[in-house]
Amino acid sequence: MSAKEIDFQQIFDEKIENEVRIEPKDWMPDAYRKTLIRQISQHAHSEIVGMLPEANWITRAPSLNRKKILLAKVQDEAGHGLYLYCAAETLGVSRIQTLNDLHSGKAKYSSIFNYPTLTWADIGIIGWLVDGAAILNQVPLCRASYGPYARAMVRVCKEESFHQRQGYESLVVLSKGSPEQKEMLQDAMNRWWWPTLMMFGPKDEESSNSDMSMKWRIKRFSNDELRQRFVDISIPQAEYLGLTIPDPDLKWNEETGHYEFGEIDWEEFWAVVKGNGKCNKQRVDARRNAHEEGAWVRDAATAYHEKRSKRENEQKQHKNA
Numbered sequence: 173m174s175a176k177e178i179d180f181q182q183i184f185d186e187k188i189e190n191e192v193r194i195e196p197k198d199w200m201p202d203a204y205r206k207t208l209i210r211q212i213s214q215h216a217h218s219e220i221v222g223m224l225p226e227a228n229w230i231t232r233a234p235s236l237n238r239k240k241i242l243l244a245k246v247q248d249e250a251g252h253g254l255y256l257y258c259a260a261e262t263l264g265v266s267r268i269q270t271l272n273d274l275h276s277g278k279a280k281y282s283s284i285f286n287y288p289t290l291t292w293a294d295i296g297i298i299g300w301l302v303d304g305a306a307i308l309n310q311v312p313l314c315r316a317s318y319g320p321y322a323r324a325m326v327r328v329c330k331e332e333s334f335h336q337r338q339g340y341e342s343l344v345v346l347s348k349g350s351p352e353q354k355e356m357l358q359d360a361m362n363r364w365w366w367p368t369l370m371m372f373g374p375k376d377e378e379s380s381n382s383d384m385s386m387k388w389r390i391k392r393f394s395n396d397e398l399r400q401r402f403v404d405i406s407i408p409q410a411e412y413l414g415l416t417i418p419d420p421d422l423k424w425n426e427e428t429g430h431y432e433f434g435e436i437d438w439e440e441f442w443a444v445v446k447g448n449g450k451c452n453k454q455r456v457d458a459r460r461n462a463h464e465e466g467a468w469v470r471d472a473a474t475a476y477h478e479k480r481s482k483r484e485n486e487q488k489q490h491k492n493a
């Protein structure tokens with residue numbers, strides 16, 4: 173490191189220590205930049221791929237009202253993806269490069285979106301559990317040390333909170349419905365509970381990025397801490413819905429004031445992360461096709477922009493003549 177770099181490093185360290193945000197034009201260590209690009213782009217992809225399992229039910233929502241709500245939610249997720257792609261761009265990575273990595277299967281996105289949505293209850297469960305897990309993980313990110321990421325998270329969290337409540341509300345309706353509706357709800361719970369716990373990432377001792385991310389104050393809580401918090405919050409909510417948690421080892425520990433839960437199937441988690449989940453291929457193919465089929469929109473927008481710039485230039489020249 174040169175003397176100048178040591179100074180920059182010191183300024184950076186002091187900012188982190190004093191909770192001063194790092195902004196795009198500030199000096200930052202290469203590894204900090206790299207891990208932010210990694211996490212923010214994976215997060216952006218998760219939002220965009222996350223639209224797919226829910227979009228599957230837009231045409232089959234049980235009422236006009238539910239359809240309107242689901243449409244608005246899926247549209248919100250698109251917005252979240254866009255803020256996050258913009259945040260990644262502020263770190264010097266181009267949008268097309270980030271998208272190419274998703275379309276080639278190189279980039280990761282949340283494991284949860286590689287599971288199929290088989291019934292209407294799955295949509296409520298995604299709102300309640302998946303958005304619920306996303307909120308627990310993202311609220312601390314509103315205090316992440318990188319400014320554009322932290323600011324994007326503020327709005328994202330507000331919207332996710334609506335998503336979670338609409339999901340839970342739709343499940344309350346099912347929980348008071350016919351025996352078939354109750355059965356459908358329990359079946360969705362059985363399929364989504366464990367994959368939701370996996371969303372928080374590998375256990376702490378296997379989390380390769382946590383140490384540095386905590387030091388840089390990108391992450392504020394470890395994967396296991398957030399997972400435990402999620403379990404503690406969700407069990408009473410599940411009980412209110414009359415649901416059984418699909419975990420025979422689940423028990424309340426009076427002394428710790430926390431629930432103890434069974435071992436997660438980490439083999440399944442890593443298989444999904446490595447591309448071998450039920451829907452990985454379908455999800456990446458859908459994104460790639462959407463990008464290719466949308467080429468004409470990008471071409472039209474570029475042509476319009478060029479035409480307008482040309483016209484504005486001509487008008488300026490005319491005025492100056």
Ligand code: FAQ
Binds near residue numbers: 216280282374382445
């Ligand atoms: N799936 O060292 P760690 C949503 C990877 S948004 C796939 O612990 P880190 C909204 C990880 O990337 C949901 N891969 O990693 C919505 C790393 O691989 P790498 C997404 C995973 O970064 C709702 C390796 O394993 N949220 O749901 C997963 O410190 C409804 C080692 O892991 C975010 O992205 C996983 N579950 O902690 C949309 C939040 N977990 O990169 C539609 C921001 C880990 O070294 C409908 N991200 N991996 O090759 C984070 O907070 C963190 O990145 C974690 C992982 C906590 C996800």
